[in-house]
Amino acid sequence: MASILSVALTIIVQAAMISALYALIAIGFTLIFGVGGVLNLAHGATITMGAFSAYYAGQFGLGIPGAVLASVTIPALFAGLLYLGMVKRLEEEPIMVMITTLVVSVVIEQAIVVFEGTTSRSLPRLIEGQFHIAGSTFQNLLGVMFVVSWIIIGLLFLFVNYTKTGKGILAVSMSHKGASLVGIKSSRINLITWIIAGAFAGIAGLFLGSWLTADFAMGQAQLVLSFSIVVVGGIGSIRGSVIGAYLIGFLEIATTNLISSSLQGLAPLVVLVVVLLVKPEGLFGREFAE
Amino acid sequence: MVNDGSSSGAGSANGSKEIGDEYNGNSSKLNRRRFIQAAGVGAAATGFAGCLGGGPGSSTEGIPSEVTIGVLAPAPENNPIGAAIANSAELAAKQINNSDKLLSEADNVKVSIKNTQESPSTGRQRYRALTLDEGAHMTTGVFTSEVLLQLMDPIAQQQTVHMTTGAASPKASKQVNENYDKYKYHFRTGPINGYHLGQNMVDFLEAKGSDLGWDSVALLVENYEWTNPVQKAIDDHIGDLDVDVAMERRYASGTQNFGPIYDSVEESGADAAFVAMAHTGTPAVVQWARDQRPFEFGGIHVLTQLPAYYSMTGGACQYTVTQNTATPQSELTDKTLDYAEAYNEANDGYPVYTGYITHDAIMQWANVATERGTVNSDEIVKGLEESSYTGTAGSIDYYGKDHKYAHDIKYNFTTDSPPETGVNPVFQQWQSEDGSGVQEVLHPSYVSSADYQAPPWV
Numbered sequence: 001m002a003s004i005l006s007v008a009l010t011i012i013v014q015a016a017m018i019s020a021l022y023a024l025i026a027i028g029f030t031l032i033f034g035v036g037g038v039l040n041l042a043h044g045a046t047i048t049m050g051a052f053s054a055y056y057a058g059q060f061g062l063g064i065p066g067a068v069l070a071s072v073t074i075p076a077l078f079a080g081l082l083y084l085g086m087v088k089r090l091e092e093e094p095i096m097v098m099i100t101t102l103v104v105s106v107v108i109e110q111a112i113v114v115f116e117g118t119t120s121r122s123l124p125r126l127i128e129g130q131f132h133i134a135g136s137t138f139q140n141l142l143g144v145m146f147v148v149s150w151i152i153i154g155l156l157f158l159f160v161n162y163t164k165t166g167k168g169i170l171a172v173s174m175s176h177k178g179a180s181l182v183g184i185k186s187s188r189i190n191l192i193t194w195i196i197a198g199a200f201a202g203i204a205g206l207f208l209g210s211w212l213t214a215d216f217a218m219g220q221a222q223l224v225l226s227f228s229i230v231v232v233g234g235i236g237s238i239r240g241s242v243i244g245a246y247l248i249g250f251l252e253i254a255t256t257n258l259i260s261s262s263l264q265g266l267a268p269l270v271v272l273v274v275v276l277l278v279k280p281e282g283l284f285g286r287e288f289a290e
Numbered sequence: 291m292v293n294d295g296s297s298s299g300a301g302s303a304n305g306s307k308e309i310g311d312e313y314n315g316n317s318s319k320l321n322r323r324r325f326i327q328a329a330g331v332g333a334a335a336t337g338f339a340g341c342l343g344g345g346p347g348s349s350t351e352g353i354p355s356e357v358t359i360g361v362l363a364p365a366p367e368n369n370p371i372g373a374a375i376a377n378s379a380e381l382a383a384k385q386i387n388n389s390d391k392l393l394s395e396a397d398n399v400k401v402s403i404k405n406t407q408e409s410p411s412t413g414r415q416r417y418r419a420l421t422l423d424e425g426a427h428m429t430t431g432v433f434t435s436e437v438l439l440q441l442m443d444p445i446a447q448q449q450t451v452h453m454t455t456g457a458a459s460p461k462a463s464k465q466v467n468e469n470y471d472k473y474k475y476h477f478r479t480g481p482i483n484g485y486h487l488g489q490n491m492v493d494f495l496e497a498k499g500s501d502l503g504w505d506s507v508a509l510l511v512e513n514y515e516w517t518n519p520v521q522k523a524i525d526d527h528i529g530d531l532d533v534d535v536a537m538e539r540r541y542a543s544g545t546q547n548f549g550p551i552y553d554s555v556e557e558s559g560a561d562a563a564f565v566a567m568a569h570t571g572t573p574a575v576v577q578w579a580r581d582q583r584p585f586e587f588g589g590i591h592v593l594t595q596l597p598a599y600y601s602m603t604g605g606a607c608q609y610t611v612t613q614n615t616a617t618p619q620s621e622l623t624d625k626t627l628d629y630a631e632a633y634n635e636a637n638d639g640y641p642v643y644t645g646y647i648t649h650d651a652i653m654q655w656a657n658v659a660t661e662r663g664t665v666n667s668d669e670i671v672k673g674l675e676e677s678s679y680t681g682t683a684g685s686i687d688y689y690g691k692d693h694k695y696a697h698d699i700k701y702n703f704t705t706d707s708p709p710e711t712g713v714n715p716v717f718q719q720w721q722s723e724d725g726s727g728v729q730e731v732l733h734p735s736y737v738s739s740a741d742y743q744a745p746p747w748v
Contacts, residue, residue: 014549058604117368119593120572122604125580139581212546213573221546256550264547 009134011250011257017142019249020149021211024204025222026229026241027156028197034236035173035193038097042082043226044219045105046198050075050205051123051214052112058124067124071206072199079198083191091190105219112216120213126206145207152200153242160238169193173236221265228268232275234282243283247271352664353395359383359652360426361403362416362441363644364433370596374645375431375455376403377637381629382652384636392656395663399656402426406437408569413437414444421448427665428453430651433644434569435459435484435515446472451670453477453651456644458484458516460695467696474671477688477697479654479681480647481615482713484516486701488523490613491564491589493703494717496531498733501742502611504586506534508560510551512570513540520566520590536560543570548577555585562586567593572603579606582747588612588719597640600720600727607720608727609745615643615683617729620716620737622684622708629682650681684713705734719743 029043040046053074054067062070082104090096129140160166171179172189179186208218229248233240252267275282359379363369366376383401386392393399402424404416413432420426421444429445432438433456442465445452452475454462460483466473482490495504509524511517517540528535536558541551555563562585567574571593578587588611593599595614599607616622618630618640629649633641658673659665675697679686685708687700700712708714717733721743730740 113365113368117370118365119370119596119602120576121602122572122576122606124604128580130581211577213576215572218546221544257553264542264545264550 006134006136007257010136011253013133013136013138014257015246015250015253017138017146018253019246020146021142021204021207022225022229022249023153023242023245024145024149024200024207026226026233026245027153027238028200028204029223029226030230030233030236030238030241031193031200032197033230034238035169036087036091036190038087038091038094040087040101040194040197041098041223042101042105042108043197043201044221044223045108046075046079046201046219047205047208047222048112048214048216048219049078049108050202051209051218052116052121052205053202054206054209055121055123055214064124064126068126068206071202073202075202075205076195076199079201080191080195082198083194087194088187088190105223109216109219116216118216120215121209122213123206123209126210139211141207141211145211148203148207152203156196156238165189165192225268228272231282232271234284237282237284240282240284351666353393353659354427354665355395355397357393357396357399357659357665358424358426359399359401359655360417360420360424360429361401361648362406362413362420362429362431362437363403364406364408366403366405370598370642371433371456371592371644372405373637374641374643375433375648376401378633378641378645378648379403379430379652381633381636382649382656385632386652386656392653392660394660406432406434408434408437410434410437410440414440417441417444417448421450426450428652428655428667428670430455430479430648430655431644432457435461438462439515442473442476445475449475449667451475451477451655451667451674453479453655453674455479455647455651456481458482458487458519460485460519460698461515463689463695463698467691467694470691470696474691474697475667477651477674478699479651479686480683480699480713481643482701482715483695483698484519485523485695486698487566487590487613488520489527490701490703490715491520491566492524492527492531494613494733495528495533495564497703497705498717498742499531499533501732502562502586502588503744504533504562504564504588506536506558506560507562507564508536508555508558508585509538509564509566510555510574511540511566512545512568513543514569516568517566524564545570546573548574549581552578552581552583556583560585562588565589565591567591575610576603576606578610579603579608579745582745584748586611586744586748588717592642594720595642595718595729597642597729605722605727608722609720609743611717611719611732611742613715614718614729615713615715616646617716617718617731619729619739620718620731622714622716622737623680623682625680626682646682650679650683650686654679654681654686678711684708685711686713687711707736708734 032040050071053070057067057070086100087097127140127144130137160169168184168189171184172186176186229244230241233244248268248271255263255267361379363372363375366372379401383399386399404420406413420429428451430453432454435457438454438457439461442462458481462476466476511521566589571591591612594607594610594612616626621627630640658670658677662669662673688697689695702709702712702714704714714734716731718729718731720727721730731738732742
């Protein structure tokens with residue numbers, strides 16, 4: 001009995017931590033779709049960029065603070081420039097945005113292949129050590145990741161609901177025309193959204209790389225994961241994305257712990273197919289628009 | 291460190307100023323070579339050879355004025371394993387061009403490098419380009435077993451000698467054994483085939499078990515073709531030892547999170563993870579070291595063989611043990627260190643195992659072609675079968691056509707003295723010396739440089 005309890009606790013703690021990372025990965029993706037109405041297929045590559053920014057900061061001897069700073073600012077800056085340089089001009093053509101961001105994604109990956117090769121890279125460890133719950137051992141890194149994720153989610157909710165800019169984001173997500181009529185510049189709101197999404201992706205890349213190592217293709221799986229999470233939660237819904245992330249995270253950990261570790265990555269795809277067939281609008285629909 | 295020109299490798303190997311400057315003992319040979327380049331005769335001859343379609347190696351008598359060596363490597367621009375193949379081929383060609391003895395009738399030995407992208411279909415396309423379009427007189431390289439197995443028929447059709455220098459699947463040698471006349475053009479210069487790789491792991495455990503203290507192991511193998519025979523060999527032989535296999539797991543090739551697998555290893559109580567990893571592995575090493583998992587780590591881990599791996603992993607590979615063909619510290623023959631230093635000088639870094647083997651393959655082929663006075667593939671096949679060439683990795687001898695591993699390099703496990711024939715892989719451990727990593731050799735004793743160190747957290 002104690003053993004079952006221990007296994008259950010292990011699964012719950014592991015899943016809570018992994019899900020927190022998944023939420024970080026998916027929120028930026030859903031934010032851009034919810035506000036701008038476009039799919040950013042460079043989202044995975046932005047995560048990769050966050051990881052490699054931290055890697056380079058480590059290589060240049062900037063330490064952990066430098067790695068954290070680089071992993072947030074460089075992807076945020078990149079996302080802002082991507083919006084201003086390409087996406088802004090194509091906003092009315094979502095398919096073109098998808099193609100453009102996909103091309104950008106491939107360019108980033110190939111650039112990493114050229115400069116760093118195909119071998120995985122080890123990032124500076126953000127925090128050493130382990131903690132114990134119910135006889136199981138967990139990494140401090142994942143614990144910190146869980147806390148940081150919830151702080152960021154909390155701050156995002158506060159920002160969106162209680163600041164002028166945040167309310168502008170809500171307004172644009174509801175109606176571009178309506179927002180314009182009350183004097184909100186949707187292009188500025190979109191730019192802010194892209195920068196926030198880039199920063200979130202960078203933080204996700206930092207934690208992901210620090211935990212598992214970084215390689216040029218690491219963003220591909222994260223893009224698929226983001227798709228799955230936002231479809232499950234309801235495209236454009238931040239709350240849905242968080243819940244979707246936890247649903248997929250728990251399913252994945254339960255699958256790998258109770259059935260087979262070789263089933264990693266399968267849960268998001270299975271859930272994606274099931275939700276598309278049964279409830280294609282997702283758990284929460286598109287809440288901004290409702 | 292890596293090859294700078296993939297398919298343009300010929301350009302850097304066939305008469306550049308650098309070669310002339312560095313090796314000025316063959317100036318007339320080089321001048322003629324430049325003339326031929328300028329006149330485009332080589333291109334025309336290559337094109338003509340391509341039109342013949344029956345494989346240039348099989349139809350050619352004597353030594354042609356321009357000898358083409360086709361090289362198949364995975365991402366030679368940015369994969370260290372592919373780069374070692376490509377760079378070593380260029381180094382070997384350079385040395386042959388500047389030798390008065392090897393292929394002296396040829397004005398130029400050029401290397402043409404193609405990227406297989408580790409894809410069987412791409413590998414076939416690139417192989418055909420090398421043999422049909424460029425008229426390669428021999429081909430070498432190939433890291434991925436899945437690619438090699440898809441090349442066996444094209445090799446048979448082209449009747450051009452191919453010397454594998456990375457892929458380990460014994461299915462290739464089985465084909466040679468079962469249908470010798472068709473598949474005899476394939477040789478595996480290294481590494482030892484997959485079954486022998488597994489046997490070698492068990493032999494190492496038997497020889498060094500008391501030093502390691504690994505009474506039980508958890509076998510972790512990546513799910514690729516090459517690990518099937520490795521796993522079978524371990525299953526066949528480990529029962530002879532007093533070592534318990536606490537768990538056995540083939541993990542998916544895309545695995546990034548080793549947490550659940552390592553949890554299982556811990557639960558099994560194994561003393562060590564006994565691994566076979568080539569295409570994957572860095573996340574496995576980094577997560578093992580950083581999480582300070584309470585078991586040791588060793589076996590075959592190809593990336594750990596990289597001389598630059600310590601810095602690539604931030605020291606996470608310290609205490610890992612891996613089998614290797616050779617290291618810059620292991621003087622297996624009097625050619626090992628000379629080659630490693632020449633490679634380092636040319637590429638600003640040391641090679642991984644595919645480099646040693648590729649160099650041996652091309653030099654052995656050149657020796658046989660020189661002895662026989664021809665690049666004719668049927669003659670070369672006979673020559674290679676009779677050849678016993680001392681290369682960088684040991685004595686390069688092949689099993690005969692009646693052996694079940696026909697045309698694979700011979701494997702002979704010894705501890706105290708080098709085998710008379712065949713090769714005896716080394717086992718190395720990453721250890722720290724003044725804050726930097728060193729690939730110390732644990733086995734065999736005649737080249738060993740240090741004793742095993744267990745991770746302090748175990």
